[in-house]
Amino acid sequence: MSQSKRRLTKLKLLANFFENVDIISIYIKTDIIHNLFQENKELDYSKLELFHLQYTDSLIELLTKIKKQKENDMLAVIKEIEVNNKYIASFEEKHTDGFETERKMYSGIFSNHLKNLYKDLTEDKFRLKWDSVLYFYKKYASEFYRSNVDEELLKSGAFPAYQYQEYQIERKLLGRLNIQNFKVRFVCGYSITGNEYELFKIFQSEDHFIFDIEGRKMYLIDPKKMEKLDTMPNESNLGTIVSQLKSKNEYLEETMNERKKILPEQVINVLKDYIKNLENTDIMSKIFDINEETNILRAMLNLNLNN
Structure with missing residues (x-):
């Protein structure tokens, strides 16, 4: 028994x-x-x-x-x-809460950079250090810049340009920047196939321009292309990943007991x-x-x- x-x-x-x-x-x-x-x-x-x-x-x-x-x-x-x-x-530890604040500061830093670039061109001097603006994409591109965009919308054909060190800036763009005292606002960034692009809006105008970081050039963007671009403020890619992982864990926890019974x-x-x-x-x-x-x-x- x-x-x-x-x-x-x-x-x-x-x-x-x-x-x-x-x-x-x-x-x-x-x-x-x-x-x-x-x-x-x-x-x-x-x-x-x-x-x-x-x-x-x-x-x-x-x-x-x-x-x-x-x-x-x-x-x-x-x-x-x-x-x-x-x-x-x-x-979550790496998540950068300061992006929004630093994005606003970056707009001012880039405006000042453009103003100094124009001054150097008029004086035929080349004193700028590009690291003063390149720091931003190095810090935030991998996490915040969006990749789901047609890169052709961001590119430009040939254009008359001023040469500043290794960089080109469209002549028409520089003229319009001068009219608005070089005040610009950073709109959003894009990261595609190993290249980063930054979209800026010129103060008190409907003009937007692209800073092609890898191509080392700046140029106005066609308004028709602008209509097709996602220009919403950048959001953390890690935030999306974290949200997906949390949802996955919730699903696994909810279904684990049921899977045991099958x-x-x-x-x-x-x-x-x-x-x-x-x-x-x-x-x-x-x-x-x-x-x-x-x-x-x-x-x-x-x-x-x-x-």
Whole structure:
């Protein structure tokens, strides 16, 4: 009886793990059979042992194997959640809250840079250091500049230009900047195929111009191209990634328990046949007349537990 009790304990743990109605039903029916022997001392306990050998042990072996597979799957999901959380923590630590403030400061710095560039050109001197404006894209492009844009909208054909060190600035653009005292506002940045572009608006006008950082040139952009461009303020790409990772973790956590309960169709059929076999058998008359050479569960269902 102690061996029978241990089998019942294992079956109950499996029923609790899978939370499957058929497994629970099988456990209840097996418990009833156990109790029949426990309450009737005159019965031959070897018949109960034979019942477990032919029915219960095969089922426990099958469900234990599936449980181990499920636990490995759950461990993989838990590991994925942990890795996602590490990335989330890392991204949130790197998240630059000062972008909006520094974006406004950058507009003033770039305006001053253009004013000095114009002054140098009129005096035929070349005193500017471009690092004073290039710092911004180096700091923020990878996180904030958007990439989902047609690069052709940002490019320009040939144009008359002033040469300043390695940089070109369109003559027409410089003239319009001079009219507005070189006041500009940084609109947004783009990062495409290893090149960065910055879009600026000239103060008190509808004119916009592009600073092609890799190409080292500045030029006015066609208003028709402007209509097709996404010119919304840049948002953190890491913020989007963090949001996606958090949603993924929520999904994994919500579905992990359900995935644990899902059983292969073959196993579901096994359980159905197992229950049907018990329900269609007169337990009190058949259980005590089991052919010891026949393992009903294995033979009937042709289980291969080694695969």
